[in-house]
Amino acid sequence: MRLATWNVNSVKARLPRLLDWLADKQPDVVCLQEIKCAEAAFPADEVGELGYETAAHGDGRWNGVAILSKVGLADVTRGFAGDPGYAGEPEDGNDALFPTPPDGPPPHETRAIGATCDGVRVWSVYVPNGRVPDSPHYRYKLAWLEAFREVVTTELPNGPFAVCGDFNVAPTDADVFDPKAFIGQTHVTPAERAAVTALLETGLHDIIAKPMKGDNPFTYWDYRAGMFHQDKGMRIDLVCVSDAIAKGIGSTYIDREARKGKGPSDHAPVVVEFIL
DNA sequence: ATGACCCCTCTAAGGGGA
Secondary structure: OEEEEEEOOOHHHHHHHHHHHHHHHOOOEEEEEOOOOOHHHOOHHHHHOOOOEEEEEOOOOOOOEEEEEOOOOEEEEEOOOOOOOOOOOHHHOOOOOOOOOOOOOOOOOOOEEEEEEOOEEEEEEEOOOOOOOOOHHHHHHHHHHHHHHHHHHHHHHHOOEEEEEEOOOOOOHHHEOOHHHHOOOOOOOHHHHHHHHHHHOOOOEEOOOOEOOOOOOOOEEOOHHHOOOOOOEEOOEEEEEOHHHHHOEEEEEEOHHHHOOOOOOOEOOEEEEEOO
8 A cells, every 4th residue: 555644835826736647656545634625615526536435524624534435435524522522722711631621522623533544543633733832722732632542442453454644743953953943832842753653653653754865854944044954854644554554664765856846735745655 | 957835815015835
């Protein structure tokens, strides 16, 4: 199976590039993040012409995830039980960790979708950004990661399993261009890294794909200030797989070519191949 | 050259990304 993950930063804005990339790279299963459209607005017909079935989970404006597959798409799960949701900030008049709106439970953002593709259970996730350490958004990020761990522990015994996506965490200092540049910021704090480690310790392997140029396995480069051509990036898009898949991993790459040129996403696709 | 933010929409004196 050729499995890919890509934060496209709007599937509508990226559609021409996405279609060209799918036709060129021919992945079997693709996890997308930040589709930024409602499920009904996803260009399923366009990717369908290339042989892909689509399962999408989106709310229209922010976030949004999808799975595309050429090898079957069964048992689709949108969201997950235990998702803490995010409902507001202290400035809104409530300083509780996850303030509950007066008219109901916190809304669940569209950040996770699961499906079974040719016997492999696959999740596409877009972990909350966190914005600023110790903010409500940051606490939501940590709670979200902890809650998602339950999905993994529940489903991992059932067979080959992969969780792919934008984790918004750089697991180690080797995953950022300059650790000093990130002091005091999210994505690198001990608590965020511990949350990802805890997720992996359920029995997953973080597959670090091969960079196409240089030694840095970065998957994201800020649009601003020429960060990409200076290779000032981060590795925050992860492919985490169960033992059975890890044993069968073959070629892997981070497609930095897809970050070049006119109108790219700020993230590059990550591609791994494996046999079971 | 990969070349110096870009996505969304309540089209901004905006929100969010990481």
